[in-house]
Amino acid sequence: MKLLIIEDEPSLNKSIVDYLTDRQYLCESASTYADAIEKVECYQYDCIVLDIMLPDGNGLKLLQQIKANNKTEGIIIISARNELDDKVAGIELGADDYLTKPFHLPELAVRISAIIRRKNLQGSNLLLFEEIQMDVPGKAVTVNNKALLLTRKEYDLLLYFIINKNRVLSKNAIAEHLWGDDMDMVDNHDFLYTHVKNLRKKLLQAGAKDYIQSIYGIGYKFSIA
Amino acid sequence: MKLLIIEDEPSLNKSIVDYLTDRQYLCESASTYADAIEKVECYQYDCIVLDIMLPDGNGLKLLQQIKANNKTEGIIIISARNELDDKVAGIELGADDYLTKPFHLPELAVRISAIIRRKNLQGSNLLLFEEIQMDVPGKAVTVNNKALLLTRKEYDLLLYFIINKNRVLSKNAIAEHLWGDDMDMVDNHDFLYTHVKNLRKKLLQAGAKDYIQSIYGIGYKFSIA
DNA sequence: ATTAAAACTGAAGATTTGCTGAAGAACGCA
DNA sequence: TGCGTTCTTCAGCAAATCTTCAGTTTTAAT
The missing domain is CATH 1.10.10.10 (Winged helix-like DNA-binding domain superfamily/Winged helix DNA-binding domain)
Structure with missing residues (x-):
């Protein structure tokens, strides 16, 4: 299962990738808007983890473009606690789940697995x-x-x-x-x-x-x- | 055997954890609603001890969410004597047992052991x-x-x-x-x-x-x- | 039929993961 | 405190898997 982690803070990005790689996911990461949009357009993922706050562009815009691209990837939004509005907007734009920072990695893993199960297995195992x-x-x-x-x-x-x-x-x-x-x-x-x-x-x-x-x-x- | 103790009063939480740890259980504890829900979502336990009265949210809601999460953990509710209604509601929501404060630790241990036995051993030892x-x-x-x-x-x-x-x-x-x-x-x-x-x-x-x-x-x- | 590209195969190195015994550290009990 | 047990650490070895490669077969087009 292939994931894309879009997160600009290097240490958080790395720890997410390390943790999920350890759990047998194939992870790729992007740290900027431009980087992310390119990967999304070129490759296919089973699930995308998207930090709403990116340095060079708004994550919501990215989310919109992903959805506009007619991609079927599951999307999990992560955001700081005070960006609640973004979160709500994200769900309305078609994100499948969200998580507020700080969060624990096992919880992220659980949600990724749930989305993949829902998408590919219609809820079955x-x-x-x-x-x-x-x-x-x-x-x-x-x-x-x-x-x-x-x-x-x-x-x-x-x-x-x-x-x-x-x-x-x-x-x-x-x-x-x-x-x-x-x-x-x-x-x-x-x-x-x-x-x-x-x-x-x-x-x-x-x-x-x-x-x-x-x-x-x-x-x-x-x-x- | 792994337990989760959800209890906001620090001294009671600690004494429960100490007592049960001493009896070879692996204990983790949570003192707030947020803390508890996160642990429940991320990890798996054999039994959860839940104080109905929590500072930042109602324990019944938490119980509901645990059950909604399709978790199979055994659950023991603890509550003050004057919260009898909550207790009854708890049982109806699927708690496996309840205990009124104040209680003796050995009694809690007995009930935990009974729940684990019922769940994993179909009532046998x-x-x-x-x-x-x-x-x-x-x-x-x-x-x-x-x-x-x-x-x-x-x-x-x-x-x-x-x-x-x-x-x-x-x-x-x-x-x-x-x-x-x-x-x-x-x-x-x-x-x-x-x-x-x-x-x-x-x-x-x-x-x-x-x-x-x-x-x-x-x-x-x-x-x- | 001929040919060149593409696909397949078995077997070899290279790499990753798992196993082992022994030694050091931590623990529990008197 | 001291002793024996248990737990953790470690380094070297073994096994499973992954990658590479050279030679063979299949394919589609001339």
């Missing part, structure tokens, strides 16, 4: 695709009710596939989601090839059909037949 | 998992009916494993439950490694199988096979 079942909070995968052990990258890959089932995914989009933007994936898709190969092998061995279809020149599509 | 048997009130463990001596951390760890059997537990979740929130576990899981190692060794020596499965990059799962 289980993701189903034919004979494959993913228990997301438990990070456990079963095929025909038999446990299947996946490595972290394999798990992330399968999760991304199932959430985006029946859609053609470019290799760059997948790579971006699994490794973030600091990775040099322009002319090297060997990572992906290897992990797709390993995931396919494990799924087949577990008795699932090969739902990972290669789309020549583009990427993959996860679907039946 | 024994927790069973294959050849392992835990007598919770007696803090005694047997494997194939032969006594097994565990240290406190080992005992707490095994108890947490068995209560959460078949679930993937992150190292952070385990650490939080065994050491509380004041511990700096971000990049140091050596505690856990050592205690898991010692617990495994003792269980194996006693003739039990190794039910503690390591989940690479995440934590552990306690289950058969």
